[in-house]
Amino acid sequence: MNNQLKLDPYKQKLAEVYDNTRSQNYDQSKWLFQITHRLVESVEIKPGDKVLDIATGTGHVAIKVAQLVGNSGWVVGVDLSTKMIEQARKKAIALNLKNIEFQLADGENINFPDNSFNLILCANAFPLMIDKEATLRLWSKFLKPGGFIGLHSIAETGFTNIVVLKKILENHRINIDFFQLSNTVNTIEKYENLLRQANLEVIFVKTETHGSYRSLEETKKKWNFVYYPSPVNNPHPFTKLSSEEIEAIKAEFELELEKLATPEGIWNNGTTFLVL
Numbered sequence: 704m705n706n707q708l709k710l711d712p713y714k715q716k717l718a719e720v721y722d723n724t725r726s727q728n729y730d731q732s733k734w735l736f737q738i739t740h741r742l743v744e745s746v747e748i749k750p751g752d753k754v755l756d757i758a759t760g761t762g763h764v765a766i767k768v769a770q771l772v773g774n775s776g777w778v779v780g781v782d783l784s785t786k787m788i789e790q791a792r793k794k795a796i797a798l799n800l801k802n803i804e805f806q807l808a809d810g811e812n813i814n815f816p817d818n819s820f821n822l823i824l825c826a827n828a829f830p831l832m833i834d835k836e837a838t839l840r841l842w843s844k845f846l847k848p849g850g851f852i853g854l855h856s857i858a859e860t861g862f863t864n865i866v867v868l869k870k871i872l873e874n875h876r877i878n879i880d881f882f883q884l885s886n887t888v889n890t891i892e893k894y895e896n897l898l899r900q901a902n903l904e905v906i907f908v909k910t911e912t913h914g915s916y917r918s919l920e921e922t923k924k925k926w927n928f929v930y931y932p933s934p935v936n937n938p939h940p941f942t943k944l945s946s947e948e949i950e951a952i953k954a955e956f957e958l959e960l961e962k963l964a965t966p967e968g969i970w971n972n973g974t975t976f977l978v979l
């Protein structure tokens with residue numbers, strides 16, 4: 704139970720997932736590390752810049768940026784998971800970084816003085832925000848004139864296990880909204896429209912092809928995505944099914960993955976969006 708922030712049930716569950724499960728193994732993924740750094744590489748970061756990293760997690764982006772802005776710069780990382788932030792803090796201390804701080808906060812409800820940051824970044828978490836337009840409007844208030852917001856998120860072809868899972872659930876006419884799929888922005892056009900609605904200038908919205916091999920066994924464990932927190936699965940659609948029916952759907956998921964397996968494992972499509 705995350706008792707330091709007042710969160711709605713969806714965000715409470717998100718915090719619990721990242722506190723209790725993901726924080727323990729998040730940094731084992733080399734792919735996530737590389738992919739978040741692509742966001743940092745795609746934006747211009749100058750010594751002295753003040754940068755906000757929303758949903759900083761274990762600090763992949765915030766730490767890299769702190770090294771680039773130098774001692775005259777400042778980086779703030781916010782996240783709603785205490786345990787993810789703990790990991791980020793440990794890493795910053797180990798690197799002796801003095802120009803970085805981490806705050807426990809909900810990215811949709813943060814409060815900073817207007818004109819505080821040159822750059823606001825959010826890697827791998829923007830799809831989790833509920834009201835995306837309001838969130839972008841809020842974040843843009845904290846930007847200095849001429850500042851930028853940079854987002855990184857997975858494309859609709861992304862995460863092979865999600866694509867397989869989605870198709871199987873659709874075949875069964877089961878609507879499970881894991882990963883906020885019903886409320887996601889997963890095409891270039893949708894991103895451009897959203898940015899304009901939020902009164903932001905579009906500098907670029909581009910996709911990049913990424914991915915890596917994951918073992919069949921590891922990919923099968925991603926079945927758990929069906930239980931990923933969502934604001935709308937209330938009650939979860941599986942509560943209407945018997946345990947036999949759930950096991951049958953899971954077996955179908957595993958069979959589909961087995962068909963995709965190669966000697967190197969399963970190709971996990973990690974195609975992403977980079978947005979400025």
Ligand SMILES: C[S@@+](CC[C@H](N)C(=O)[O-])C[C@H]1O[C@@H](n2cnc3c(N)ncnc32)[C@H](O)[C@@H]1O
Nearest residue numbers: 721758759760763782783784809810826827828
């Ligand atoms: C997939 S991780 C991404 C972490 C990091 N940005 C990275 O790319 O390595 C998602 C993170 O978003 C955080 N998160 C989700 N919704 C959030 C919100 N509304 N406000 C702040 N953090 C949030 C989670 O706690 C988790 O640490």
